[in-house]
Amino acid sequence: MIRNFALVAAASLALGACGDSFDPSSIDTSTYGAGENWDNPGGDWAESHFSRLEEITPANVGELGLAWEYDLGTARVQEATPVVIDGVMYTSGNLGRVYALNAATGEELWTFLPELDMQVNRHACCDQANRGVAVADGKVMVGALDGMLYALDAETGAVEWSVDTVVDHARGYTITGAPELAGNLVVIGNAGAEYDARGYVTAYHVETGEQAWRFFTIPRDPASGEQENPELEAALETWSEDTRWDIGGGGTAWDAIVYDPEFDQVIVGTGNGGPYPQAIRSPGGGDNLYLNSLVALDRESGEMNWYFQETPQDNWDLTATQPMTLAQLDVGGEERPVILHTPKNGFFFVVDRETGYAHAANPIVRTNWADGFDVETQSFNMTMDQADYSQGPKIVYPASPGARNWYPAAYDPTRDTYFAQVLDMGNLMFLTGDPSEAEYQEKFLNAGAAIIFTSDLQAAAATLPPPLRAAIEAEDSWQWVLDQPFSSQLRAMDPLTGETKWAVDGLGWQDRFGVLATQTGLVFHGNSAGTIFARDSNTGEELWSMETGTTIMAAPMTYSVDGVQYVAVQAGWGGGGWGFVPGYSAAYNKGFTNRLLVFRLGGGEVAVPDDLPPLEPAPAPPEQLEGVTPEMIAMGNALFTENCTMCHSNQPRAPLPDLRRMQPNVHAGFDQIVREGLFVMNGMPSFGDRLSPEEVRAIHAWLISVQGPLRERELELQRRGLPLDSQSLTILSNF
Numbered sequence: 001m002i003r004n005f006a007l008v009a010a011a012s013l014a015l016g017a018c019g020d021s022f023d024p025s026s027i028d029t030s031t032y033g034a035g036e037n038w039d040n041p042g043g044d045w046a047e048s049h050f051s052r053l054e055e056i057t058p059a060n061v062g063e064l065g066l067a068w069e070y071d072l073g074t075a076r077v078q079e080a081t082p083v084v085i086d087g088v089m090y091t092s093g094n095l096g097r098v099y100a101l102n103a104a105t106g107e108e109l110w111t112f113l114p115e116l117d118m119q120v121n122r123h124a125c126c127d128q129a130n131r132g133v134a135v136a137d138g139k140v141m142v143g144a145l146d147g148m149l150y151a152l153d154a155e156t157g158a159v160e161w162s163v164d165t166v167v168d169h170a171r172g173y174t175i176t177g178a179p180e181l182a183g184n185l186v187v188i189g190n191a192g193a194e195y196d197a198r199g200y201v202t203a204y205h206v207e208t209g210e211q212a213w214r215f216f217t218i219p220r221d222p223a224s225g226e227q228e229n230p231e232l233e234a235a236l237e238t239w240s241e242d243t244r245w246d247i248g249g250g251g252t253a254w255d256a257i258v259y260d261p262e263f264d265q266v267i268v269g270t271g272n273g274g275p276y277p278q279a280i281r282s283p284g285g286g287d288n289l290y291l292n293s294l295v296a297l298d299r300e301s302g303e304m305n306w307y308f309q310e311t312p313q314d315n316w317d318l319t320a321t322q323p324m325t326l327a328q329l330d331v332g333g334e335e336r337p338v339i340l341h342t343p344k345n346g347f348f349f350v351v352d353r354e355t356g357y358a359h360a361a362n363p364i365v366r367t368n369w370a371d372g373f374d375v376e377t378q379s380f381n382m383t384m385d386q387a388d389y390s391q392g393p394k395i396v397y398p399a400s401p402g403a404r405n406w407y408p409a410a411y412d413p414t415r416d417t418y419f420a421q422v423l424d425m426g427n428l429m430f431l432t433g434d435p436s437e438a439e440y441q442e443k444f445l446n447a448g449a450a451i452i453f454t455s456d457l458q459a460a461a462a463t464l465p466p467p468l469r470a471a472i473e474a475e476d477s478w479q480w481v482l483d484q485p486f487s488s489q490l491r492a493m494d495p496l497t498g499e500t501k502w503a504v505d506g507l508g509w510q511d512r513f514g515v516l517a518t519q520t521g522l523v524f525h526g527n528s529a530g531t532i533f534a535r536d537s538n539t540g541e542e543l544w545s546m547e548t549g550t551t552i553m554a555a556p557m558t559y560s561v562d563g564v565q566y567v568a569v570q571a572g573w574g575g576g577g578w579g580f581v582p583g584y585s586a587a588y589n590k591g592f593t594n595r596l597l598v599f600r601l602g603g604g605e606v607a608v609p610d611d612l613p614p615l616e617p618a619p620a621p622p623e624q625l626e627g628v629t630p631e632m633i634a635m636g637n638a639l640f641t642e643n644c645t646m647c648h649s650n651q652p653r654a655p656l657p658d659l660r661r662m663q664p665n666v667h668a669g670f671d672q673i674v675r676e677g678l679f680v681m682n683g684m685p686s687f688g689d690r691l692s693p694e695e696v697r698a699i700h701a702w703l704i705s706v707q708g709p710l711r712e713r714e715l716e717l718q719r720r721g722l723p724l725d726s727q728s729l730t731i732l733s734n735f
Contacts, residue, residue: 036561039085048325050410051519058167067599069596072595075594077573078574083571095151112142112152134179136206171442172443175191175254180258187383188207198217200216213301217291229302235290243283271497275449278315315449347362364403401453406575411517421490421525426453490504514554517537528586529585532548554571558585579647579655619661640702671700
């Protein structure tokens with residue numbers, strides 16, 4: 001599980017100048033938490049999301065009000081935490097937009113929108129997310145969705161340099177994470193493991209953009225030649241001889257990169273295997289290093305210091321790419337430098353930053369891929385009989401959205417408490433075909449498994465084929481589904497034991513959010529309904545809240561300008577499952593206008609958007625296409641599910657159009673939109689290279705076939721005086 005590579009002499013793949021003028025001791029690690037400035041999306045050198053500022057306290061937090069707000073100019077996902085340096089706020093939005101604002105007034109100083117081919121939406125699995133910027137040496141660095149890394153002049157927003165980080169444009173690489181500043185280097189990873197990517201991280205010189213080194217996180221096909229990094233030769237032994245190298249393998253580092261100045265190393269969290277089933281990816285098994293691992297790399301050379309694999313033999317999309325926090329903890333009477341990490345897999349890890357040794361690994365949700373971790377042997381007690389779905393469907397805990405995901409946690413060292421939103425949910429997983437016959441789909445989803453979340457499984461079970469339903473109801477974990485399909489909570493936890501000190505229930509499993517903690521004893525967070533809260537750090541008691549009318553997922557942050565403390569949060573719906581908007585969210589009820597909200601003591605009220613107007617019944621569809629058969633409509637349904645549902649959830653309240661409600665002009669131009677890219681500049685990619693005219697015609701025929709019945713049901717609801725929502729449609733079906 002753990003190996004130290006400190007004595008490895010061979011260099012990683014390194015290009016460009018290797019001279020180093022950065023002194024790691026110049027970073028003061030004796031002070032924990034952010035002060036007046038919030039230097040990076042995590043706040044301080046430890047990326048703790050913890051503040052030392054003292055103006056806002058439990059005694060006066062009730063006086064908080066709006067200082068200013070800024071319209072982000074987009075209806076798409078907002079996951080970034082702003083950076084504030086010397087009174088200027090820098091933050092990013094979807095696609096890799098950047099905003100520079102006066103942090104005291106909200107005055108816009110400049111904005112940046114990268115030029116990119118919107119065809120990139122075809123292989124962005126979880127919306128157009130971007131999680132922040134890095135600021136250093138008068139430059140603001142941001143990754144764009146298409147894989148370009150930009151360095152912008154901090155005063156003007158002009159591009160100083162840009163570099164293409166993608167090693168192979170024939171594969172589905174994107175960037176969704178924030179760049180990580182590591183001294184005189186900036187480090188960035190890529191997303192795309194669900195598609196056909198092979199993971200890596202790259203370090204560039206801040207001054208010039210010249211590449212310093214690149215580290216691949218999994219091996220390549222040995223038939224292609226020697227491995228790029230010497231550490232990959234050892235990793236190769238953990239992959240089977242029959243590995244499907246052509247598909248990519250996964251391991252992408254789409255988030256969770258942190259620089260540790262105490263050991264002058266970059267710690268990278270790596271992603272899931274691609275495809276998900278090991279039976280396809282690496283038939284015959286193996287731990288498949290360095291999937292789902294923490295990998296510590298020497299900042300200057302890119303050589304590996306150590307690794308720790310958090311989920312061996314990954315079959316379940318249980319990534320290790322969730323945000324890390326650096327800390328010092330008393331472990332058995334000895335003060336140790338550690339990483340606090342709560343990845344998708346349901347365990348809370350305390351890992352030594354010097355050695356990679358796991359001092360603790362405690363489950364914080366239900367898990368059935370492993371039922372424990374042995375600290376002495378540094379190994380998991382794997383329970384593959386409960387979680388290996390290669391021989392039949394299995395209900396696996398936790399689910400692929402993870403016990404934790406991209407939304408940051410906060411660590412308060414004064415209370416030794418870790419605050420985080422935690423999701424306890426599973427999913428049914430089963431193969432979608434014979435693993436030995438899996439076909440590689442270039443630059444497209446290669447997941448290889450179907451997933452149904454336990455939040456929906458009881459209802460979905462009735463629609464499944466009887467053999468599949470019988471199989472899942474025979475599972476021991478079926479009782480878990482019946483007892484509690486899911487639990488979503490904000491928790492205060494002890495890092496070394498994982499025990500919960502207090503918890504507050506969320507609105508639903510999609511109610512996910514980042515957290516800010518302060519030395520004065522406050523915890524700030526938002527929720528999907530658009531409320532921002534301040535809670536007592538010791539008890540979880542609500543001390544202040546304000547309705548904003550805009551869904552909040554990103555982590556709040558705090559800073560000070562001229563002695564005034566502000567609390568800021570970026571608000572907007574999106575991310576994984578972004579097309580499926582829950583009815584309890586502000587996005588569903590009030591729409592998708594996104595904004596940056598900044599609060600101070602003595603501020604005013606937030607202008608809450610009006611509720612969206614009632615839905616109108618779907619328009620009448622055109623006449624069905626000539627020559628359409630039931631078989632053609634069935635094919636269209638399947639093709640829509642495979643190609644379109646990632647973005648078009650066909651819900652009445654969603655970021656992108658419900659295609660069951662198309663107007664006549666859209667029906668008329670359907671083929672030009674889907675195959676010829678008529679709306680590419682609006683974000684709708686062309687599928688001309690993937691779908692034949694006959695297949696597009698089948699999709700269109702299916703949409704026409706469902707639009708008419710939808711209209712009739714909604715007209716009936718209207719006649720009965722009921723709102724046009726899913727609950728009313730369910731009521732109607734019972735008449």
